[in-house]
Amino acid sequence: MKTVIDSGFADLSHMNFDVSDEQRFVLDEVDRACRELRPLEDEAYLSGKFNDRLAPIFRKAQLLGLPISRRYGEGQGADVLTYALALERIGQEGTGVRTFLSGHVSLGQVTVQKWASEEQKQRYLPPATRGEKVMCFGLTEPTAGSDPASLRTTFEEKGNNFILNGSKAWISNGSIANVAVIFAYPKGKREGMCAFIVEKNFEGYSSQQQKHKLGMPTSDTGSIFLDNCKVPRENLMGPAGKGLSIAYSGLMSGRLSVAAGCLGVIEDCINEAVAFSKQRIQHGKPIAKHQLVQRHIGEMSTNLEAAKNIVYKAALLKQKSDSDPEDKDLRDYADVMIAKAKYFASNASFDAADRAVQILGSSGYSFETRAPRHLVDTRVCRIYEGTDEIMVQKIAVSLLGTEYEAYR
Numbered sequence: 001m002k003t004v005i006d007s008g009f010a011d012l013s014h015m016n017f018d019v020s021d022e023q024r025f026v027l028d029e030v031d032r033a034c035r036e037l038r039p040l041e042d043e044a045y046l047s048g049k050f051n052d053r054l055a056p057i058f059r060k061a062q063l064l065g066l067p068i069s070r071r072y073g074e075g076q077g078a079d080v081l082t083y084a085l086a087l088e089r090i091g092q093e094g095t096g097v098r099t100f101l102s103g104h105v106s107l108g109q110v111t112v113q114k115w116a117s118e119e120q121k122q123r124y125l126p127p128a129t130r131g132e133k134v135m136c137f138g139l140t141e142p143t144a145g146s147d148p149a150s151l152r153t154t155f156e157e158k159g160n161n162f163i164l165n166g167s168k169a170w171i172s173n174g175s176i177a178n179v180a181v182i183f184a185y186p187k188g189k190r191e192g193m194c195a196f197i198v199e200k201n202f203e204g205y206s207s208q209q210q211k212h213k214l215g216m217p218t219s220d221t222g223s224i225f226l227d228n229c230k231v232p233r234e235n236l237m238g239p240a241g242k243g244l245s246i247a248y249s250g251l252m253s254g255r256l257s258v259a260a261g262c263l264g265v266i267e268d269c270i271n272e273a274v275a276f277s278k279q280r281i282q283h284g285k286p287i288a289k290h291q292l293v294q295r296h297i298g299e300m301s302t303n304l305e306a307a308k309n310i311v312y313k314a315a316l317l318k319q320k321s322d323s324d325p326e327d328k329d330l331r332d333y334a335d336v337m338i339a340k341a342k343y344f345a346s347n348a349s350f351d352a353a354d355r356a357v358q359i360l361g362s363s364g365y366s367f368e369t370r371a372p373r374h375l376v377d378t379r380v381c382r383i384y385e386g387t388d389e390i391m392v393q394k395i396a397v398s399l400l401g402t403e404y405e406a407y408r
């Protein structure tokens with residue numbers, strides 16, 4: 001593992017954050033879709049319901065397969081940075097909206113694109129890019145969260161099928177997904193984890209929506225139950241025994257999507273706080289003229305710039321690593337940069353939402369404003385796809401060396 005502190009300008013030679021004409025075109029489409037979505041998301045959020053208008057609106061804007069190759073259905077072949085910029089804009093609409101895409105695209109489709117056989121890609125990616133089939137990524141279990149290697153779901157071979165038994169918990173899109181990437185160990189073993197593409201209509205598969213969540217009412221989160229679930233042999237994905245590597249590669253893509261979405265959350269909080277502070281009068285002047293209010297805005301804005309730089313850098317490193325998969329040092333470096341991006345951006349977004357609520361005062365205590373929704377919704381970004389603690393330890397170990405790993 002590369003254990004250097006950032007080597008400065010040498011690393012920046014390929015860092016170009018200028019938005020190209022192609023990226024501008026994509027971002028204009030994303031912006032149009034987000035504007036169409038906002039009133040519908042408002043309505044769904046206030047009535048506490050899953051927003052089922054998301055997929056059709058995002059499909060119209062060709063966002064459901066944005067980073068997927070044009071060979072598959074409505075894949076758009078966007079590079080990693082372009083996709084991250086799109087997720088940043090989508091993040092303004094809420095963490096729930098962005099989480100739908102993280103589950104369906106970043107964790108689901110991107111993992112299939114990287115690891116599945118050509119035949120599997122042809123079968124599963126086109127309907128996913130068209131939104132006809134929703135995808136999810138089933139790694140977490142009731143007793144296996146930060147330690148996915150301890151998962152208990154098992155498989156055994158029977159004739160032309162694998163028989164899966166176990167359950168998955170807290171899966172984004174879990175109760176609405178038609179296709180799940182599922183991780184399991186061979187029965188009776190604690191090594192040789194495998195990944196499977198499992199369809200909702202396979203015998204022995206069922207799911208249930210998670211209720212009473214802290215936030216993200218418009219995003220589906222669910223449990224998946226595999227009760228002697230019959231998975232055809234051809235649905236084993238990637239090399240047998242490489243399930244944990246497949247899971248970790250999916251998490252790299254998922255974590256980056258979380259980090260990018262958090263940028264949008266900060267932007268939306270700043271927009272609302274700035275607008276409110278100019279029109280709210282207290283002590284005879286707009287509260288924007290009170291220096292302690294300005295401090296909140298200054299902090300949010302500075303954190304946004306810092307977060308953008310680290311997220312874009314992580315995206316470019318992932319892009320470089322994806323195009324040179326044999327370079328293990330580069331992959332490790334990208335992996336740690338993504339952990340830094342997720343850790344920093346998710347904390348910055350939570351802080352921005354908290355400051356925006358403070359500026360809004362009692363108005364910020366009503367879900368009719370945007371800041372409190374961000375406050376409860378973005379909290380999950382410090383938990384899912386690797387908690388703050390796991391991210392920080394990963395970052396520290398990249399400097400200390402693997403012999404200092406806090407856990408195995």
Ligand SMILES: Cc1cc2nc3c(=O)[nH]c(=O)nc-3n(C[C@H](O)[C@H](O)[C@H](O)COP(=O)(O)OP(=O)(O)OC[C@H]3O[C@@H](n4cnc5c(N)ncnc54)[C@H](O)[C@@H]3O)c2cc1C
Pocket residue numbers: 103107136137138139140144145146147169170171172173221380383384385386387388389390393406407
């Ligand atoms: C809304 C939502 C959506 C989700 N979507 C998905 C999904 O699509 N797919 C999926 O597979 N999972 C998903 N998850 C699960 C998520 O990834 C896990 O919740 C997360 O990895 C943490 O696992 P845990 O909740 O079991 O907490 P635990 O692992 O039990 O951790 C509890 C606490 O202990 C700390 N801790 C644990 N181990 C260590 C350690 N070694 N050192 C220091 N501290 C430690 C943690 O940081 C945390 O603070 C989702 C979760 C939520 C809430």
